[in-house]
Amino acid sequence: MILEPQKRISAKALTVWKISGVIKIVISWILTGVVIFLLHSFNGPFWISVLLIGIELISTYLFIFLLPTMKWRRWRYDVRDEEIELQEGIFIVKRTLIPMIRVQHVDTVQGPILRKYQLASVIINTAATSHEIPALEESEAQRLRHFISNLARVADEDV
Amino acid sequence: MFEPKRLHPIVIVLTIGKRLKDTIFSFIALFFIWNKGGKLLLFGAIAIAMIVIVLTSFLSWLRYTYRLEHNELRIEYGVFVRKKRYIPLERIQSLDISEGILQRLCGMVKVKIETAGGSGTDEAEAVLAAISKEEARYIQEYIAAAKNPIVHEIESVQEIPSHPVYRMTPSQLILLSLTSGGVGVVISAVLAFFSQLDDLIPFERVFHGVEQWAVSNLIIIVLLIFGGFVVAWVIALIGTMLKYANFNVTKTKHDLVISQGLLEKRQITIPLTRIQAIRINENIVHQWLGYGSVLVESAGGSASNQEGSKVLLLPLVKIDAIENILGPYLTDYQLSSSFNSVPKRAMLRYVFRSWIVIVPVVAAAIFFLKEWGLLSLIVLAWFTFWGILKYKDAGWNLEGQQLNLRYRKIVRSTVFIKKNKIQSLEMKESYFQKRKELGSLEAFVKAGFGGAGGTVIDMDQNDVKKVYSWFSRRS
Numbered sequence: 001m002i003l004e005p006q007k008r009i010s011a012k013a014l015t016v017w018k019i020s021g022v023i024k025i026v027i028s029w030i031l032t033g034v035v036i037f038l039l040h041s042f043n044g045p046f047w048i049s050v051l052l053i054g055i056e057l058i059s060t061y062l063f064i065f066l067l068p069t070m071k072w073r074r075w076r077y078d079v080r081d082e083e084i085e086l087q088e089g090i091f092i093v094k095r096t097l098i099p100m101i102r103v104q105h106v107d108t109v110q111g112p113i114l115r116k117y118q119l120a121s122v123i124i125n126t127a128a129t130s131h132e133i134p135a136l137e138e139s140e141a142q143r144l145r146h147f148i149s150n151l152a153r154v155a156d157e158d159v
Numbered sequence: 160m161f162e163p164k165r166l167h168p169i170v171i172v173l174t175i176g177k178r179l180k181d182t183i184f185s186f187i188a189l190f191f192i193w194n195k196g197g198k199l200l201l202f203g204a205i206a207i208a209m210i211v212i213v214l215t216s217f218l219s220w221l222r223y224t225y226r227l228e229h230n231e232l233r234i235e236y237g238v239f240v241r242k243k244r245y246i247p248l249e250r251i252q253s254l255d256i257s258e259g260i261l262q263r264l265c266g267m268v269k270v271k272i273e274t275a276g277g278s279g280t281d282e283a284e285a286v287l288a289a290i291s292k293e294e295a296r297y298i299q300e301y302i303a304a305a306k307n308p309i310v311h312e313i314e315s316v317q318e319i320p321s322h323p324v325y326r327m328t329p330s331q332l333i334l335l336s337l338t339s340g341g342v343g344v345v346i347s348a349v350l351a352f353f354s355q356l357d358d359l360i361p362f363e364r365v366f367h368g369v370e371q372w373a374v375s376n377l378i379i380i381v382l383l384i385f386g387g388f389v390v391a392w393v394i395a396l397i398g399t400m401l402k403y404a405n406f407n408v409t410k411t412k413h414d415l416v417i418s419q420g421l422l423e424k425r426q427i428t429i430p431l432t433r434i435q436a437i438r439i440n441e442n443i444v445h446q447w448l449g450y451g452s453v454l455v456e457s458a459g460g461s462a463s464n465q466e467g468s469k470v471l472l473l474p475l476v477k478i479d480a481i482e483n484i485l486g487p488y489l490t491d492y493q494l495s496s497s498f499n500s501v502p503k504r505a506m507l508r509y510v511f512r513s514w515i516v517i518v519p520v521v522a523a524a525i526f527f528l529k530e531w532g533l534l535s536l537i538v539l540a541w542f543t544f545w546g547i548l549k550y551k552d553a554g555w556n557l558e559g560q561q562l563n564l565r566y567r568k569i570v571r572s573t574v575f576i577k578k579n580k581i582q583s584l585e586m587k588e589s590y591f592q593k594r595k596e597l598g599s600l601e602a603f604v605k606a607g608f609g610g611a612g613g614t615v616i617d618m619d620q621n622d623v624k625k626v627y628s629w630f631s632r633r634s
Contacts, residue, residue, distance in 0.1 A: 002628055082632035092589040097630055102582045105246045112239070127458065127605035128582040128612070145245065153230060153247045 004095075005078035005085045012117045013075075013135030017068035019113055025060050032056050077133050079144060081151065084124060086131060102126045103152035106145045110138075124148065163224035163235070167289040169265045170223075174216035182208065225287060227298065230305055232272065234285055246272065246285060248305040256295055268295050321416065325473055325484050327406035335475040336399040338444050403474050410488050415455070417470065427470055433458045435580045435604040436611070437472075437492055439481065439573040446571055451478050453485070456606035469606055491561075492575050498554030498565050504595050505617035506550045512616075513546035514539075555600065555615050555622065557629055562602060564613035574613035580604050581612075584630045586623045598623035 036049045067090060076087040084098040107123040114120060120141035122133045136144065186205055215238055223236040232251070234244045257269050267289040290298075327335075404421035417427045434457050441451040453473040473484065482495040521539050525532035552567040562581070565573045581602050588598040600623050601614040 002624055002631070080633060085631075085633075089587070092587050093593075094585055094587045095627070096583055096585045097627065098583045099581075099630075099632060104250050105244060107242060107244055109240060109242055126582040126603075128603045131583070145243070149231060149245045149247060153249060 005076040005087050007077050007079075009072070009075050009077070009133065009135050010119055010137050010140070011072075012119055012137075014068055014072045016113050016117055016119060016135055017071065018064055021063040021068055025056075025063050028059070029056060075134070079147065084131075084148070086133065096131060098124060098126060098129075098131060100148070100151045103148060106148045106152070108141045108145050122148075163226045163233075164294075165224055166220065166287060167265060167267050167291070168220065169261055169267060170288045171216050171220045173259075173261060173288055174219060175213055178212045178216060182212070225285075227301055232285065232298075232302075244285060248302050251302055256299075262289050265289070266291065268292050270295050270298065321409040321411045322488075324408040324410050324415070324488055325476075326408075327403065327474060331475050332400060332403060332406070334448075334450070335403060336396045338442075338448075338450075338475075406474060408472060415472070415488070417472065429455055429457050429470055431489075434489070435576070435606055436613075437485075437489065437494065437575045439478070439494075440570045441478070441573075442570040445475070449478055450475055451481070451573075452476070453481060456604060456611050458605045469611070491577060493558050493561060494575060496556055496558060496563055498556050498563065499622065501550065501553045501615070501617050502597070502619045505553075505597055506547065508591075508595070508597070508617050509550035509553075510543055510546040513542045513549070517542045550617075553615050553617070555618060555626065557626060562626065562629075564600070564602065564615050566613060566615050572613065574602075576602055576604055576613070578630065581630065584627065586627050588620070588623075592617065593620075596620040600626055 032052050036052060038044075039049055070090045071088075074088060074090060074093065078085045080100075082100050084100065084103070086094075086096045086098075088094055104125045104127055107125070108120045109123060110120040114135060118138045119135045120138050122136060122141050122144050124131045124133070133144075186208075189201065189204075218238045219236065222238055222241070223234070225232065225234045227233075227248075230248050232246045232248060234246070236242055236244075251272055257271070258267075259269060262269055268291075270287040270290060272285040272287070287295075401421045403419055406419045407417070409416050409418075413431055415429045415431065417429070434455055436456040438454040438456060439451045440454060445451055452471060452475055455470045455472045457470065473481070476484065479495075485492070485494060517539055521532075521535045524535040549567045552565060552571050554563075554565040556563040560578045562576045562578065563573065564576070565571065582605055583603050585601045585603075586598055587601070592598055596619065597617045598620045599614065599616045600618055601612065603612040605611075
């Protein structure tokens with residue numbers, strides 16, 4: 001049995017994901033409202049409206065409560081001297097290994113919501129793939145970026 | 160040069176120009192759509208858009224800084240989302256210096272920094288849109304010094320000794336042309352032919368006219384379709400022959416050199432050290448005949464130069480012969496090997512996966528077409544067969560420092576990857592896979608711009624973990 005990665009991402013990530021969930025859900029409620037209004041004014045079948053509202057209620061629960069929590073619980077990462085390991089995924093659990101010598105460059109990215117909560121995402125690029133660790137504490141993200149880009153410099157020339 | 164520097168302000172003009180170019184069409188479209196009075200409003204909107212463009216261009220120039228620090232090129236940019244990109248100098252593959260008209264007016268140059276990385280995004284490489292020539296030269300020297308303190312010797316003019324590796328025989332060329340005449344080419348040619356058919360044959364009369372008429376026309380149509388296929392096939396055949404005639408592989412000291420073509424000669428050089436993976440592709444006809452083609456995935460090229468990334472090394476060759484032909488030259492690789500197949504309990508999942516798309520179609524066909532719809536069951540049988548084929552083909556093996564993966568999408572691919580060429584490795588496990596103790600494995604290698612690699616679905620969980628810990632550097 002291989003141990004799963006140990007570090008969790010910031011607990012504030014949950015709040016951020018919930019907020020972005022709320023934003024998405026509000027937009028989709030508005031759209032649903034428009035559709036139902038149109039259906040109503042063109043005398044469309046009633047059951048469609050009921051169905052739509054049902055779907056909206058379920059996805060409200062999913063996107064604001066269930067999915068962010070599950071996503072947060074699953075998210076783990078480890079940055080070791082020689083490799084980076086990530087674990088993510090709600091239904092499909094995905095674990096990724098990135099050897100440190102394969103890292104090409106590291107980015108930190110911070111959108112408006114993340115900035116408000118002093119969080120940042122770290123994006124790790126290899127020559128072929130790119131991987132994101134979402135929502136880390138700003139200081140932790142900074143530290144990681146320095147740490148990784150320092151270690152990545154121990155490069156061999158064979159890429 | 161540790162203090163952050165900005166680009167020359169001419170960049171603002173460049174950015175404005177680029178953004179205008181991107182938006183001008185929507186302006187023009189708006190102009191035509193907006194014909195119900197209120198032109199003033201439209202001009203107002205356009206004016207505001209202009210101001211926004213100018214302002215953001217200015218801000219993005221203001222925010223864009225670069226500096227050389229701690230052996231890294233550090234670029235910070237972004238107006239709303241602030242980004243920092245640190246590129247270790249060792250990772251920089253090449254500097255591409257060019258001058259546009261605007262840059263030339265101010266005596267500036269544009270420097271494109273290419274790393275080996277594609278990472279899938281457009282912004283994988285950094286561009287310094289306008290810096291002075293001295294600055295560019297300084298960066299160039301700085302990077303060169305950081306990368307290798309020893310100056311490379313200029314290659315001697317003497318002729319490099321080369322060993323012939325492989326030469327395609329005429330009979331192989333014919334077999335290749337006959338069996339892989341570019342299915343896509345054939346199909347598109349036939350489709351093009353069909354669209355012409357519309358004009359030639361009066362379909363309306365065929366459908367509305369006398370029965371006799373239709374019958375005789377049907378024969379003509381069938382003949383035309385058949386003829387079209389034959390013509391397309393022959394064209395593809397000749398095309399393949401011209402492309403791969405005189406196919407010849409030699410090895411010089413550090414490179415594999417492939418030359419091919421009759422009318423248009425091509426020569427491809429692959430540095431041996433840049434080979435990322437060896438791939439054997441077998442389409443179903445070739446597989447049945449015991450043939451396959453060998454491709455080399457190499458880290459060559461950038462976005463603009465796709466050539467060097469996936470190169471056909473042996474277009475068509477007996478599978479048993481590959482080891483003998485390439486073995487002496489690609490000494491790192493073990494090309495003949497046995498494969499561990501995926502467990503039996505995975506078979507159903509393979510079949511179900513190929514059913515997902517087709518079952519609704521079949522159900523709909525039976526529902527709407529009644530008896531005739533039953534014919535679609537043939538298609539279902541074919542998909543089932545294909546699923547089982549995929550299951551049978553899936554396999555993996557570890558040989559020392561080498562990972563071998565075998566899987567089928569359309570053709571059967573066998574990939575040989577060295578551990579130190581794998582960019583990243585993933586293992587995936589869905590809820591249903593977990594219940595059956597299965598998992599998927601995916602390995603990424605670099606090939607040209609972006610990635611390539613291999614993936615095997617529904618391996619035994621323990622096998623996935625075995626490969627995973629083989630790759631892990633954790634002791």
